[in-house]
Amino acid sequence: MWDYTDKVQEHFINPKNVGEIKNASGVGNVGSLACGDALKLTIQVDENDIITDAKFKTFGCASAIASSSVLTEMLIGKHIDEAKHITNDDIASALGGLPKEKMHCSVMGREALEAAIADFTGTILPMAQGEVICECFGVTDLEIIRAIEENNLRSVEEITNFTKAGGGCGKCEDRLRNLLDDTVAKSSDVPKAQEKKKRMTTLQKIKKIEEVLEREIRPTLKKDGGSIELIDVDGDFVIVSLRGSCSGCHSSQTTLKEYVEKKLREQVLDTLIVEEEK
Amino acid sequence: MPLDHENVIYLDNNATTRVAPEVVETMLPYLSNYYGNPSSMHNFGGQVGAALKDARASVAELIGAAPEEIVFTSCGTESDSTAILSALCTFPEKRHIVTTRVEHPAVKSLCENLDTLTGRKHRITWLPVESDGTLDLEQFRQSLTEDTAIVSVMWANNETGVIFPVEEMAQIAHDHGVLFHTDAVQAVGKVPINLKETAIDFLSLSGHKLHAPKGIGVLYVKKGTPYVPFLNGGHQENGRRGGTENVASIIGLGKACQMAAANMEEENTRVKALRDKLEKGLLENIPKALLNGHKDKRLPNTANISFEYVEGEAILLHMNQLNICASSGSACTSGSLEPSHVLRAMGVPFTAAHGSIRFSLSVYNTEQEVDFVIEKMPSIIANLRALSPFWEEE
Numbered sequence: 288m289w290d291y292t293d294k295v296q297e298h299f300i301n302p303k304n305v306g307e308i309k310n311a312s313g314v315g316n317v318g319s320l321a322c323g324d325a326l327k328l329t330i331q332v333d334e335n336d337i338i339t340d341a342k343f344k345t346f347g348c349a350s351a352i353a354s355s356s357v358l359t360e361m362l363i364g365k366h367i368d369e370a371k372h373i374t375n376d377d378i379a380s381a382l383g384g385l386p387k388e389k390m391h392c393s394v395m396g397r398e399a400l401e402a403a404i405a406d407f408t409g410t411i412l413p414m415a416q417g418e419v420i421c422e423c424f425g426v427t428d429l430e431i432i433r434a435i436e437e438n439n440l441r442s443v444e445e446i447t448n449f450t451k452a453g454g455g456c457g458k459c460e461d462r463l464r465n466l467l468d469d470t471v472a473k474s475s476d477v478p479k480a481q482e483k484k485k486r487m488t489t490l491q492k493i494k495k496i497e498e499v500l501e502r503e504i505r506p507t508l509k510k511d512g513g514s515i516e517l518i519d520v521d522g523d524f525v526i527v528s529l530r531g532s533c534s535g536c537h538s539s540q541t542t543l544k545e546y547v548e549k550k551l552r553e554q555v556l557d558t559l560i561v562e563e564e565k
Numbered sequence: 566m567p568l569d570h571e572n573v574i575y576l577d578n579n580a581t582t583r584v585a586p587e588v589v590e591t592m593l594p595y596l597s598n599y600y601g602n603p604s605s606m607h608n609f610g611g612q613v614g615a616a617l618k619d620a621r622a623s624v625a626e627l628i629g630a631a632p633e634e635i636v637f638t639s640c641g642t643e644s645d646s647t648a649i650l651s652a653l654c655t656f657p658e659k660r661h662i663v664t665t666r667v668e669h670p671a672v673k674s675l676c677e678n679l680d681t682l683t684g685r686k687h688r689i690t691w692l693p694v695e696s697d698g699t700l701d702l703e704q705f706r707q708s709l710t711e712d713t714a715i716v717s718v719m720w721a722n723n724e725t726g727v728i729f730p731v732e733e734m735a736q737i738a739h740d741h742g743v744l745f746h747t748d749a750v751q752a753v754g755k756v757p758i759n760l761k762e763t764a765i766d767f768l769s770l771s772g773h774k775l776h777a778p779k780g781i782g783v784l785y786v787k788k789g790t791p792y793v794p795f796l797n798g799g800h801q802e803n804g805r806r807g808g809t810e811n812v813a814s815i816i817g818l819g820k821a822c823q824m825a826a827a828n829m830e831e832e833n834t835r836v837k838a839l840r841d842k843l844e845k846g847l848l849e850n851i852p853k854a855l856l857n858g859h860k861d862k863r864l865p866n867t868a869n870i871s872f873e874y875v876e877g878e879a880i881l882l883h884m885n886q887l888n889i890c891a892s893s894g895s896a897c898t899s900g901s902l903e904p905s906h907v908l909r910a911m912g913v914p915f916t917a918a919h920g921s922i923r924f925s926l927s928v929y930n931t932e933q934e935v936d937f938v939i940e941k942m943p944s945i946i947a948n949l950r951a952l953s954p955f956w957e958e959e
Binding site for chain 2 (some may be wrong): 347455
């Protein structure tokens, strides 16, 4: 059972502005039957660039229908320039939120809006020009990068929830991970002021790693009832053991890579690889 | 307020069934007064053991087995895992398994993860199905090799109800010296089964699909078939499955099996007639509605119908508004993004696969309920099609 808000249910049971505007100023078509959802959005724009009418036709699940319906309500009366700034998050918020697996429905609404505006202004959609990464659902790298940046996505699973990419055969998983890593690295591009770390002896490494563990990492893990022990340092490999509630925790791998490794790379040596003791 | 069963039209019996009131009644004393451990030496526990023995006999009788061939487990999934892993432990040198592309996740996912689970490489043959969901026996025959450890083929498909000729397939497997397992979770209680006369080595069944509670399953192990336990522990189940027995549920399952044996004819006549009426009513009153699966080689209670150009979850939610319960093969109901692997294996086009609804009946359904559904479905589909950008292009 999906946990839909009352607002989603209301827009699903009694959708607003269903249909198609004849001789519309702009038409946006996204999705396909094969993908399991599709949206045709038509807008009417007056001489002052105000959207006077918007209608939709949607093939898809309840949240796809509700996202389309609420989008048309948001559009009517808005200036085109204002409408351009509507994001998928605005659509989801207008519905009181969507289940995370359904966020792609709000993304579809936003993409249809962009397509309709591009059709109206006679411009080419930048998103469609990217390279297709997910063949199953035809999602381009540009769409994925934008979803990562705008929604602060931090896992491949989240990318799938928002863009559907990777939800079919799964073959593009590695490419999605690379895109994610690159995008995240770029966005957290703090100026690399620190001079390149010099070569360090193993003893120096151990000392510095212990310092960071004690000063920053252990206090953070402790908040969740966990802890960490340094077992060995072998070249760039830092072998640790997670203790307390961290051991056996489902997200311990994420903690290890996304948090511990990241901190140690920042503060000790950017080539370090953290691994759990087998 | 929670929904009471009297207020819903429950057409989702392949997902789970109502626990028969008679079953509940036989279970209750074992949840209160008779709490003894059947393995105990004293009479207080021992008397429970005697009740288990009767239940075992009832289960055996329903499927034409001997009581000592029945191993109680916690669910159908455990039974499936036990059978397949047992065969792999028996023949560690054999690394090939034959199954189908339309198995339940209990078998499908196990086969997909075998290498990780066992630390050894395996080769899986996924037998394809025809567009009506049936198997090609010649292709099956050719898939068997000296390296094949076990064949696992479901008796009846949970989504379409299509029945596979497992008795014949088990014989073919045996002629090649290969063990045969069948996941009969959907078939037991709905179609006659007489294991004595078959070459089937392992059969899985699940209590909650035939009006017993959830959390009780059975693995039938043919006498003489090599067997390695999955759960090691105490001597329960003759050392074939450790763990204290789920006493009340086993006794409930015994009762449910007695009732299923008695109801089999009703299932095959009255339930089938209701299913046929529902199916005919929907196909005749709704344009672009298609039946998925072979019309005749099918369980008497299941109808899987695709409504083209609309999406299954949306249909289900509208049905839910009317308190009609059913299931969909739509991707949106599963949390995955790909529609049912069963319908895709049958080559059902995307236009139809996303809009499939499974109606599955039981002896508790009435003609009024079926009439109500036939009356309401056409407008649900028409309203959703009015929203669909693909509909008017037709």
